[in-house]
Amino acid sequence: xxxxxxxxxxxHAPQEIIIGVEQARDLYPDVExxxxxxxxxxxxxxxxxxxxTIIPTTETIDMGEEPVRAIRRKKDSSIVRAANAVKAGEADxxxxxxxxxxxxxxxxxxxxxxxGIDRPGLTSVLPVADPKTDQQNFVYLDTxxxxxxxxxNLVQFAYLxxxxxxxxxxxxxxxxxxxxxxxxxxxxxxxxxxxYQLLNDDPxxxxxxxxxxxxxxxxxxxxxxxxxxGGNAALKATEGTAKTMLSLIKNGILNGGLRAKLxxxxxxxxxGQIGKIMGTSNYGGAVMLGLKAPVVKTHGSSKADAVKNTxxxxxxxxxxxxxxxxxxxxxxxxxxxxxxxxxxxx
Amino acid sequence: xxxxxxxxxxxHAPQEIIIGVEQARDLYPDVExxxxxxxxxxxxxxxxxxxxTIIPTTETIDMGEEPVRAIRRKKDSSIVRAANAVKAGEADxxxxxxxxxxxxxxxxxxxxxxxGIDRPGLTSVLPVADPKTDQQNFVYLDTxxxxxxxxxNLVQFAYLxxxxxxxxxxxxxxxxxxxxxxxxxxxxxxxxxxxYQLLNDDPxxxxxxxxxxxxxxxxxxxxxxxxxxGGNAALKATEGTAKTMLSLIKNGILNGGLRAKLxxxxxxxxxGQIGKIMGTSNYGGAVMLGLKAPVVKTHGSSKADAVKNTxxxxxxxxxxxxxxxxxxxxxxxxxxxxxxxxxxxx
Numbered sequence: 001x002x003x004x005x006x007x008x009x010x011x012h013a014p015q016e017i018i019i020g021v022e023q024a025r026d027l028y029p030d031v032e033x034x035x036x037x038x039x040x041x042x043x044x045x046x047x048x049x050x051x052x053t054i055i056p057t058t059e060t061i062d063m064g065e066e067p068v069r070a071i072r073r074k075k076d077s078s079i080v081r082a083a084n085a086v087k088a089g090e091a092d093x094x095x096x097x098x099x100x101x102x103x104x105x106x107x108x109x110x111x112x113x114x115x116g117i118d119r120p121g122l123t124s125v126l127p128v129a130d131p132k133t134d135q136q137n138f139v140y141l142d143t144x145x146x147x148x149x150x151x152x153n154l155v156q157f158a159y160l161x162x163x164x165x166x167x168x169x170x171x172x173x174x175x176x177x178x179x180x181x182x183x184x185x186x187x188x189x190x191x192x193x194x195x196y197q198l199l200n201d202d203p204x205x206x207x208x209x210x211x212x213x214x215x216x217x218x219x220x221x222x223x224x225x226x227x228x229x230g231g232n233a234a235l236k237a238t239e240g241t242a243k244t245m246l247s248l249i250k251n252g253i254l255n256g257g258l259r260a261k262l263x264x265x266x267x268x269x270x271x272g273q274i275g276k277i278m279g280t281s282n283y284g285g286a287v288m289l290g291l292k293a294p295v296v297k298t299h300g301s302s303k304a305d306a307v308k309n310t311x312x313x314x315x316x317x318x319x320x321x322x323x324x325x326x327x328x329x330x331x332x333x334x335x336x337x338x339x340x341x342x343x344x345x346x
Numbered sequence: 347x348x349x350x351x352x353x354x355x356x357x358h359a360p361q362e363i364i365i366g367v368e369q370a371r372d373l374y375p376d377v378e379x380x381x382x383x384x385x386x387x388x389x390x391x392x393x394x395x396x397x398x399t400i401i402p403t404t405e406t407i408d409m410g411e412e413p414v415r416a417i418r419r420k421k422d423s424s425i426v427r428a429a430n431a432v433k434a435g436e437a438d439x440x441x442x443x444x445x446x447x448x449x450x451x452x453x454x455x456x457x458x459x460x461x462g463i464d465r466p467g468l469t470s471v472l473p474v475a476d477p478k479t480d481q482q483n484f485v486y487l488d489t490x491x492x493x494x495x496x497x498x499n500l501v502q503f504a505y506l507x508x509x510x511x512x513x514x515x516x517x518x519x520x521x522x523x524x525x526x527x528x529x530x531x532x533x534x535x536x537x538x539x540x541x542y543q544l545l546n547d548d549p550x551x552x553x554x555x556x557x558x559x560x561x562x563x564x565x566x567x568x569x570x571x572x573x574x575x576g577g578n579a580a581l582k583a584t585e586g587t588a589k590t591m592l593s594l595i596k597n598g599i600l601n602g603g604l605r606a607k608l609x610x611x612x613x614x615x616x617x618g619q620i621g622k623i624m625g626t627s628n629y630g631g632a633v634m635l636g637l638k639a640p641v642v643k644t645h646g647s648s649k650a651d652a653v654k655n656t657x658x659x660x661x662x663x664x665x666x667x668x669x670x671x672x673x674x675x676x677x678x679x680x681x682x683x684x685x686x687x688x689x690x691x692x
Contacts, residue, residue, distance in 0.1 A: 129590045131597040144527055147535045181490055181578040189493045189575050213579045214586030229535050232527040233559045233576050237583035240560030244475045245591040248623065251477040252616030263612025266605050270598030277594065 001030060001318045003311065004082035004091035007037035008060050009098020010300045014038075017097060018045045020307020025051055027308070028315055034091055036078035057081050063300065067101030071109065079103060083110035086293045093294035093314045095285070097302045104145055107288045107295035114323070116330030119146050120290030121157040122228075122297075123164060124235070125283045125313075128219035135219040139165045139174075141289060144232030154178070154195045154225050158205050159329060160289040161223035167322035168313070169222070173206055177221035179230060180210035191227065199225070213237070242278050284313035290326075294318065347376060347664045349657065350428035350437035353383035354406050355444020356646050360384075363443060364391045366653025371397055373654070374661055380437055382424035403427050409646065413447030417455065425449060429456035432639045439640035439660045441631070443648045450491055453634045453641035460669070462676030465492050466636030467503040468574075468643075469510060470581070471629045471659075474565035481565040485511045485520075487635060490578030500524070500541040500571050504551050505675060506635040507569035513668035514659070515568070519552055523567035525576060526556035537573065545571070559583070588624050630659035636672075640664065 005021055007014040014037055021033050032051045035042055039056035046052060059077040061070045071080050079098055083106035085091040094111065096103045104122070113120060121142035128135045139161040146153065158176050165174035178196055180188040185196050187210060199207040211220045213234040226234065249271075253264045264271075285298035285306075294317045298310045317323070351367055353360045360383055367379050378397045381388055385402035392398065405423040407416045417426050425444055429452035431437040440457065442449045450468065459466060467488035474481045485507045492499065504522050511520035524542055526534040531542050533556060545553040557566045559580040572580065595617075599610045610617075631644035631652075640663045644656045663669070 129594055131593065147527070147533070179579065181493070181575055181582070187493070192575070212586075213583035214589070216583060216586060217590050218586075229527055229538070230576060230579050233525065234579045234583040236527070237559035237562060237580040238587045240558075240562060240564075241584045241587035242591060243560070244563050245588060245620070245624075247477065248475055248620045249616065252619055253613075256613070256616050259612050260616050263609045263614075263616070266609025267598075267602070267613060268609075270595060270602050270606050270609070273598055274591070274594045278591075 001093070001315065002032045002034065002091045003093045003095055003314055004034045004036060004085045006078040006082050006094070006096035006098050006103075007035040007042050008057075008078040009096040009103075010298070010302055011097075012301070012303060013097060014042050015045055016303045017307055018042065019304035020302075021052070021311065022047055023304060023308040024311035024315075028311070031311070031315055034082070034085060036082040036085075055081065055085075061099050061102045063099050065099060065102065067099060067105040068109075070099070070102050071105045079106050080110065083107065083295075086111050086295075092318055093296070095296050095298075095310060095314060097285075097298045097300055097307070100286075100297055100300075103295065103297045104288060107291050111291050111293055111295055114290055114292055114327050114330055116334045117156055117160075117290040117326075119149070119153045119156070120288050121145060121153075121160055123161065123287045123289045125169070126235075127217065127277050127283065129217040129277050130219050133219040135222075137169065137283065138219065138221060139169065139223045140216075140226070140231065140235065141223075142226060142228040142231050143235050143286060144228045145288065146228035148229075149191070149227035151191060151194045151198060154191075154227060155198050155202070156290065157225045158199055158202075158207075158223065160326060161225060162205065163322050163325050163329070164287070164289060165222045167320035167325060168316050171222045174222035175208045175220075176205050176223045176225060177208050177211040179213060179216070179224055179226035179234060181212065183210045183212060185209065195225070283309075285310040287313075287317070291323075292327075293323065347439070347661065348378045348380065348437045349439045349441055349660055350380045350382060350431040352424040352428050352440070352442035352444050352449075353381040353388050354403075354424040355442040355449075356644070356648055358647070358649055359443060360388050361391055362649045363653055364388065365650035366648075367398070367657065368393055369650060369654040370657035370661075374657070377657070377661055380428070380431060382428040382431075401427065401431075407445050407448045409445050411445060411448065413445060413451045414455075416445070416448050417451045425452050426456065429453065429641070432457050432641075438664055439642070441642050441644075441656060441660060443631075443644045443646055443653070446632075446643055446646075449641065449643045450634060453637050457637050457639050457641055460636055460638055460673050460676055462680045463502055463506075463636040463672075465495070465499045465502070466634045467491060467499075467506055469507065469633045469635045471515070472581075473563060473623050473629065475563040475623050476565050479565040481568075483515065483629060484565065484567060485515065485569045486562075486572070486577065486581065487569075488572060488574040488577050489581050489632060490574045491634065492574035494575075495537070495573035497537060497540045497544060500537075500573060501544050501548070502636065503571045504545055504548075504553075504569065506672060507571060508551065509668050509671050509675070510633070510635060511568045513666035513671060514662050517568045520568035521554045521566075522551050522569045522571060523554050523557040525559060525562070525570055525572035525580060527558065529556045529558060531555065541571070629655075631656040633659075633663070637669075638673075639669065
């Protein structure tokens with residue numbers, strides 16, 4: 001399998017991207033890499049060109065640039081060139097740690113949607129942090145690719161998440177929940193009430209009802225479906241609060257004298273364990289589900305380890321054929337609708 | 347000033363309610379209390395009837411009851427009777443730790459909205475947890491009274507929050523922000539984009555732009571305005587994650603042997619300080635802003651201390667005349683619209 005890598009994206013590019021890619025290359029003998037970016041910056045950092053091709057590009061899309069304009073104008077940027085390689089069938093997947101909006105735009109406009117999917121959903125694998133369950137993680141989408149979502153988008157997200165949980169996370173029968181502001185079925189605004197009914201009535205979805213954002217990390221489901229605005233709000237509040245708690249602890253240690261510092265040393269393994277559960281680098285990148293190929297974006301602050309893990313995630317997406325499964329499902333729906341329409345017209 | 351108290355609401359009612367009310371009574375010589383509830387349960391718990399009148403009621407609205415139906419049917423419940431006392435002018439404010447929906451419904455249908463307010467907003471005072479600022483807290487609404495919100499509702503929330511910050515929290519010039527999924531002005535769905543422009547163009551609002559939920563506790567503003575669905579999702583994610591982090595720490599200590607337990611003992615003051623910052627009992631109850639009188643709901647799990655603090659908050663609302671200020675503002679708008687309409691008609 002061949003992965004097109006944007007070597008210029010992220011706070012630590014190209015160095016950490018290249019280190020991570022070389023680690024992944026040494027780990028996965030079945031993967032080949034195409035590194036898109038500034039050749040003079042990349043070449044000196046590459047240790048070994050085995051299964052690794054540098055493809056020189058001349059333009060860079062910066063973190064602050066307006067995404068759609070950037071991908072239209074900068075045809076020779078690493079993001080556009082890597083996405084085009086996927087479109088042309090020269091690569092099987094696209095990886096970047098760069099400008100999220102530009103990666104999403106390149107995924108949508110260059111790689112393209114699966115037939116039958118109206119809107120792709122940006123998908124994260126999040127940790128389950130409840131010691132009372134053995135469940136390790138769950139699939140969460142849309143984390144914010146779409147500011148505005150309709151009922152059918154959320155139903156499609158449920159299927160996209162279900163296939164991802166089955167194929168990539170190996171959950172035989174994924175339980176699907178809807179993020180909502182109450183557990184009862186009549187909770188929420190018009191959109192969420194309607195989606196509740198659609199998911200509840202769907203025989204192919206193992207729907208377990210609403211989950212509140214306070215229970216997000218408690219393993220209530222294997223897939224949590226949400227609209228992009230709400231999904232973004234809940235996810236950022238979760239990440240922000242975890243960070244706030246850690247900074248309060250840090251600040252307390254700094255101001256707590258010798259006693260607190262000694263306490264911290266003794267508790268260090270506990271904090272290390274929490275960092276491991278809550279840390280983002282173990283869970284791979286955000287996947288734009290609903291596209292014709294894996295388009296995966298890791299955090300801009302990613303170091304080599306996160307890059308390596310995200311490559312592993314992409315490899316699992318490719319070898320599990322999760323996208324083929326999705327294509328088959330939605331083309332079957334499409335054909336059924338065609339038959340339905342033609343029988344109406346006849 | 348006279349406060350009508352639902353003595354039967356909450357997990358620890360009536361005992362903790364009565365202890366808290368008696369503590370508040372002893373602290374505030376200018377406050378009189380009317381305790382609504384089952385006389386046989388309340389009377390034995392009251393130590394001293396100074397400025398404290400028991401008003402017997404025969405019905406109770408339970409935590410799980412459908413709110414609107416409950417307040418329509420149970421006319422002799424402590425919630426309905428206490429709200430009616432406010433409506434009749436026999437009390438100045440209504441306090442409860444009971445069924446949130448029923449308290450909201452009693453506030454809306456019995457106490458009533460201020461003229462010019464379309465939807466009241468459920469308002470919490472939340473902690474600022476960033477050690478880099480001196481700011482202690484901020485006003486946040488709507489935390490979920492309305493599942494569906496319109497542009498004008500959010501603009502009204504901005505004014506309600508501004509008056510509350512000025513009068514009750516004594517912030518001379520409250521900075522107002524909008525909760526949104528990005529800081530740039532073009533972020534969010536149609537609703538949030540439109541509200542951004544309305545607040546930005548309003549000369550009476552010191553609008554500081556969008557705030558993301560990851561920055562909610564960082565003191566970016568004195569008032570954060572949000573729609574009920576999103577406000578609820580972000581607040582519950584924040585509360586849930588704080589709880590999750592504490593349970594991970596607790597679990598780590600339990601499984602970490604003697605070393606971790608000793609570390610915890612040494613770090614106890616640090617955790618105590620964090621508990622104080624993040625704990626809900628210091629910040630009073632949720633206020634239903636936009637009603638003709640203070641209607642305040644504390645957490646169902648509230649103990650005497652939280653009850654006492656919430657009474658202090660109600661007293662501050664009454665003595666600062668925050669509701670009068672709100673009434674004057676919205677009746678001026680109302681009159682201006684009347685003048686505007688009549689000049690159009692003439």
